[in-house]
Amino acid sequence: MLNAERLLDAMQGVRPEKVEKAARFLGYTEQVQPRRRGHRRLWSSLLVAAILISLFTATAYALGLFQMSGRRGPEHFTAQIGGQNVQWPGEYIFEFEGPEECPEVHFQVTWSPSADYWHPAELAEGWTNLAEGQPIYNEESGIYTASCVVDVMYASQFVDGGAMILTGFQPQQITQETWGEVQVYKFQAKATHAVDAAQTQFLTGNFVILFHPEQGWIIGVRGYDSMENLAGIARGLKVESTGNTIRRSDFESPYDFCDIYMG
Amino acid sequence: MEDSEIVDLYWQRSDRAIRETEQKYGRYCHRIAYNICANNEDAEECVNDTWLRAWNAMPTQRPATLSGFLGAITRNLALDHYRSKRSRKRGGGEIPLALEELGDCLSSPSDPEQALEARELEQAISRFVDGLPETEQLIFLSRYWFLAPVAEIAARLGCTQGKVKTSLFRLRQKLRLYLQEENLC
Numbered sequence: 001m002l003n004a005e006r007l008l009d010a011m012q013g014v015r016p017e018k019v020e021k022a023a024r025f026l027g028y029t030e031q032v033q034p035r036r037r038g039h040r041r042l043w044s045s046l047l048v049a050a051i052l053i054s055l056f057t058a059t060a061y062a063l064g065l066f067q068m069s070g071r072r073g074p075e076h077f078t079a080q081i082g083g084q085n086v087q088w089p090g091e092y093i094f095e096f097e098g099p100e101e102c103p104e105v106h107f108q109v110t111w112s113p114s115a116d117y118w119h120p121a122e123l124a125e126g127w128t129n130l131a132e133g134q135p136i137y138n139e140e141s142g143i144y145t146a147s148c149v150v151d152v153m154y155a156s157q158f159v160d161g162g163a164m165i166l167t168g169f170q171p172q173q174i175t176q177e178t179w180g181e182v183q184v185y186k187f188q189a190k191a192t193h194a195v196d197a198a199q200t201q202f203l204t205g206n207f208v209i210l211f212h213p214e215q216g217w218i219i220g221v222r223g224y225d226s227m228e229n230l231a232g233i234a235r236g237l238k239v240e241s242t243g244n245t246i247r248r249s250d251f252e253s254p255y256d257f258c259d260i261y262m263g
Numbered sequence: 264m265e266d267s268e269i270v271d272l273y274w275q276r277s278d279r280a281i282r283e284t285e286q287k288y289g290r291y292c293h294r295i296a297y298n299i300c301a302n303n304e305d306a307e308e309c310v311n312d313t314w315l316r317a318w319n320a321m322p323t324q325r326p327a328t329l330s331g332f333l334g335a336i337t338r339n340l341a342l343d344h345y346r347s348k349r350s351r352k353r354g355g356g357e358i359p360l361a362l363e364e365l366g367d368c369l370s371s372p373s374d375p376e377q378a379l380e381a382r383e384l385e386q387a388i389s390r391f392v393d394g395l396p397e398t399e400q401l402i403f404l405s406r407y408w409f410l411a412p413v414a415e416i417a418a419r420l421g422c423t424q425g426k427v428k429t430s431l432f433r434l435r436q437k438l439r440l441y442l443q444e445e446n447l448c
Contacts, residue, residue: 004361004362004364004365005346005362006381006384007365007384007388007407008342008358008361008362008365008407009342009381009385010381010384010385010387010388011385011388011404011407011408012335012338012339012385013382013384013385013386013387013388013389014388014389014392014404014408015389015392015393016326016327016328016330016331016332016335017328017331018392018393018400018404019328019330019331019334019335019404019408020328020330020331021397021400021401021404022400022401022404022405022408022409023291023330023334023409025401025405025419026294026405026409026411026415026416026419027419028290028291028294028295028409029288029291029330130423132423132425143432146425149423149425193433252421
């Protein structure tokens, strides 16, 4: 029998209550309502990445309806996912104040580093709420890494005790700019988890975070592509309202992450 | 109906036992079988065989967790079904992908000194799972116990498939290291 098959068979040793929990999580044993917002993520400590963070200390931005501030962790947050209580470690925490609702937006990519940059290309065409670049091969680590991920979050998800949590990444110096009405935060962040078994290789990702303090949306443009390319993508984004309203109650969890993952 | 009541029906040798089981766990077992067989007809066959196995097992068994008990039977039957099909040069479903992913977690069994007794490995896997944070447990078991597609896990988590793949990659690394530490590979 193949080695992997021995492992598959050995899964039978897992305690039934663990299996039952996983079955509930998958919705196999009971009806579980899907999340209203499929792209909303609640992600675990094992993720390679995270969100912009708080090397700038407890700064409040009173330019508009929403305010954003950052602070250092570590701290643990407990949230429910699929009916299960899950703990999320946060090395850095980003918090928001403001209304519990805000306009939903989507974006359009108008500039790309290359013609075949996006994967799948259809996802990045037209108006969308998620765009992902083709993975790039990292010679040093021998793995594929995400070139770029762009998606939208909303400050209304995080108000009143919620947070965007940085886990698994240490941001270096954060620079702040203003592009029209949008606050822009750029930084590099070094992963705190190695990508090799010898625990010697730590990747560094680039982050460009756009925050609109009046409308409450946050768009993360991040990945292992160059800062120059990511900033170019971010600068080229067109953002418009969908006409819908996002409410805090739309989200299963008041916590979220903006991560980079390996392809 | 409560699980304990269903189990009582089996012990009473009541025909209702299977009807109630099918009603409560038919979809559950079918999902497990379908993930492995990738074929409705084969999955249905495994599920029907599950009821038969359950009927033959109770009594004397009185499972504490009926879903786990039935799921394990279905999973075993479906894996056997898959192996039988593969031997006939067929197959499909999530198994080949999951096997490929897990392939580097154990060394070759050709060295008899490193060959594992199945029970030892089961216990090690159980300890490994117990030691994972809850979300990692869910992801790991979803993929490698239930053979759920990555897309399905991603949908449940509300994240991209890439994120799930990343999580699984790290979990396999952890598992490999764990098995090495335990001298099990």
